[in-house]
Amino acid sequence: MRNLLLLGLLILVTLFTTSLQAHEFSTANLTLKQSSQDSHEGYIAVSVSDLHQTLNLDAQNDGQLTWQELKNSHPTVIHYLNENLIFSSGGQSCEPEWGSDISLLDSYGETLLKQPLSLQCPIPISVNYSALFDTTSDHKLLLNWQVDKGQAQTIIDTPNQPWQLTSASQSAWDTFWFYLYQGMIHIWIGLDHILFVLTLLLHFVNKPIKALSSDNKPLSPVKLKSMIWLITGFTIAHSITLTLTALGWISIPSKWAEVGIAISVAYSALNVMTHWIRQLMLMTVAFGLLHGLGFAGALTELGLSKSHQLTSIIGFNLGVEIGQVVIILAAMPFLWLLNKQEKVRKISVPLISIAIMALGLMWVWQRI
Secondary structure, eight states, X not given: OHHHHHHHHHHHHHHHHHHHTTTOOEEEEXXXXXXXXXXXXXXXXXXXXXXXXXXXXXXXXSSOOOHHHHHHTHHHHHHHHHHHEEEEETTEEEXXXXXXXXXXXXXXXXXXXXXXXXXXXXXXXXXXXXXXXXTSTTEEEEEEXXXXXXXXXXXXXXXXXXXXXXXXXXXXXXXXXXXXXXHHHHHHHOHHHHHHHHXXXXXXXXXXXXXXXXXXXXXXXXXXXXXXXXHHHHHHHHHHHHHHHHTTSOOOOHHHHHHHHHHHHXXXXXXXXXXXXXXXXXXXXXXXXXHHHHHHHHHHHHOOOSSSHHHHHHHHHHHHHHHHHHHHHHHHHHHHHHHHOHHHHHXXXXXXXXXXXXXXXXXXXXXX
């Protein structure tokens, strides 16, 4: 019994530690649009915490970076960006003009500094980005550039890895792979989505008491096919709201969508213990519609490819589905163990569910 309690405490600590590290990924966004033949306008959005970690923007050294300190550090930030974001064309450097009207954005709980810029540079344009790689782990730049004939997108995840913008539109195949990858990434870095999927899976090993046979036979084996079918229902549901939102047919404030997602996590964890809702697919589809609104926010940040809108949506949705299947496969050994070890299951499943429910309620409080 002591070992089982230690196991439960370890699970709790692991979940809460994961929650604290859930947004420690580092992503910057460079979004530009061709406004005339050689003119381009847009912005770069960079994590404030990443900039502070790299440039030490807290002038008072009191551990609290204020908006005034950030504005006072603007010249330092511009100098850093000038050194680490290089545009060129035909071997000639193109110096960007940096706007002074900076602002803050919120992305997955991370505060980003939005820095406007304009660029006079003829196509083809070479982009060389090297910021933040030395001081942050797993940093990448999402680049989205609209030109007259279409749109180009790429991910720069290695410093000094030149990328070239041409006048040709990105192919449908390249667009599909870009959004497929982004769909997988967004499910893997979204802890709320991961925990919701995990609570769905826990329903398969924590069956209602009356569903167990009277002769104390073990639970039926965990069925991978049934799990994937349930998660596919989740995917279909969130694909509906994601698509409608991405195309601008419905619009719901992202704040309330995020609150709804947090509620879904807390309630699904509660349902693992109470089984108030026995029709699991019904609950999954209902909450899937909510999660689709959250995924739509991620897709909005990336921007839909104007030349391949449908390809973008299909690729992103398929990427999310693949990401969810990977989560199921990774969880299968743990679920199999719970299914076989009744004593472990009776202690660990409620502990895990309570921890996830607590996180969900905490997110509700934070997001309201």
